[in-house]
Structures are given as structure tokens and as C-alpha cells.
Amino acid sequence: MDQHSDAYFISRVVLFNDQKAFEQLVKRYQKDVRSLLLRLTAGDHHKTDDLAQETFIRAYTYLRSFKAKARFSTWLLRIAYNIFLDSVKKEKRRKNTKLYPHQKSINPESGMDAQLDYTELMKILRPPERAAIHLAYISGMSHGDISKIMACPVGTVKSHISRGKNRIRTYLKLEL
Amino acid sequence: MKQNEEEDFLKEIFQMEDSSFENDEFAARVMSQLPSGYNPIRIRAFIMGTFSLMGLGFVVPALMSPEWYGNVAHLIEMYQKEVVEMSLNIGELISSPQ
Structure with a gap:
């Protein structure tokens, strides 16, 4: 079945x-x-x-x-x-x-030296950024499909992904 | 960082423990909470009427048979796109206030 x-x-x-x-x-x-x-x-x-x-x-x-x-x-x-x-x-x-109580502020002291805690790292992202990055990189969806799920224009999806990556970059002091 | 390295890195970051998401326990939990449905006999009458109105009269004998349930399942397989669209309309009709 x-x-x-x-x-x-x-x-x-x-x-x-x-x-x-x-x-x-x-x-x-x-x-x-x-x-x-x-x-x-x-x-x-x-x-x-x-x-x-x-x-x-x-x-x-x-x-x-x-x-x-x-x-x-x-x-x-x-x-x-x-x-x-x-x-x-x-x-x-x-x-x-x-509105997004789980979102943490970025601590400049944390970075590559600290043991990487993925759950903590997730909390520095706003939920729309988590959703957009997850759907794009884990689910492998197109920006068009993500925009339907999140009910926003494709440009906004791209912005969420870009902003999320910037936050991760700042948090890890990495060049993404 | 190159694009494929960047993708791998983000995948690693977003990879969380979700292997347990394949189990049957969650499905059982959802099924136990589903609201009760509507009367399938009434729906059967609607389906027969609608198929006839659509000119798909040949479907009616299949629905009259004692194994109508299984027959409809096969018809759904054969005419998926059309039947889904129609059945969704019927479902909406049935669930709307009289």
C-alpha cells in the first residue's frame, strides 16, 4: 500500500x-x-x-x-x-x-575555539533563517518551493539565507 | 570557502539527530488524535452522481459492485489527476454547510 x-x-x-x-x-x-x-x-x-x-x-x-x-x-x-x-x-x-524568544544574541567571544554546539548555533538564527537554510541545504528545495512554504517572495528567501549565513559567519568568525 | 565546501559545512551544521523520525510511534500518536470523519455512504452517492454527470457512466457499475471500495481505489490509480480534482471538489461540497 x-x-x-x-x-x-x-x-x-x-x-x-x-x-x-x-x-x-x-x-x-x-x-x-x-x-x-x-x-x-x-x-x-x-x-x-x-x-x-x-x-x-x-x-x-x-x-x-x-x-x-x-x-x-x-x-x-x-x-x-x-x-x-x-x-x-x-x-x-x-x-x-x-517575537522570536529562542533567538540568541551573538557572543563575540564564542567562535572556533569553543566546542561547536549546533543547537546553540541554531539559536543565533531567526526562525525564518533556520527554515530557509534547512529547506535549501538539507531538503535541497528550490528557492521557488521555499517561497511557497514560507509565503514570501523568492528574494526574501534569498535574504533569509544570506542573513543566516552572515550570522553563522560572524558567530564562527569564518569566511562562508 | 568554495561553494561546495560551504554547502557541506551548512549541511553539517544543520544535521541534527533525526534518524528516529522514521519510526511508527509518531504516526500512531497522530492517528489516535484524528477527529472522526463523515458518513462514507453519503459520499458514495455523491461520487456516483458526479461521475455520471461527468459522462463517466462506465464508472457507475464499478461503484455498484460489492467490492466498490477496491474498484474505486483502482479507478483512482487510473485517473489520478482527474479524480483527485473531482474528489477534492466533492469533499468541499460535502463538508460545506447545507
């Missing part, structure tokens, strides 16, 4: 409310969704799984509104990204703190 196309499973879910078919979609895309969310939450596995679960439940609920104009994976990652942004806004309202 798991060799069928996305379209096959989507049809079965929409037409017959076939939860087994939806389970195949979850298994197929859980890694993509959870990987993106893991970077966005700067390595918080617990929060990643909560947000990923919310992503798939929302996808299931709104699958009838999926117009198949973009790939299913793009549509799904866009939901994941929006759910992450919603969670940040909720957190902001609750704590009345800045």
Missing part, C-alpha cells in the same frame, strides 16, 4: 475518510515535517513532536481544501511553518516577550 502516489492516498482520505491512507501520508512525510520543526525550535524534540502532531491533524482536517496546485509536501511544510509561527505568537502573548 505504501508504494502508491500521494494523490492516491489523498483521494482515499477525502472520499472515504480512509484513516489508514492518511497514516501512510504521515509515515511518508513525518521526517520532512519533524526535521523542519526541529530546526525551527532549535533542537527542542518535545515541542517538535507536539507541533508536528498539530500539523498532521490540521492537514487531515483541511485536506478537502488542498487544491493540488503545489506538491502535497510543499502544502504540508507550509502548514508546519505556519503552526510554528502561531506557536511563537502564542508564546509571545503569554510571556509578552519578543
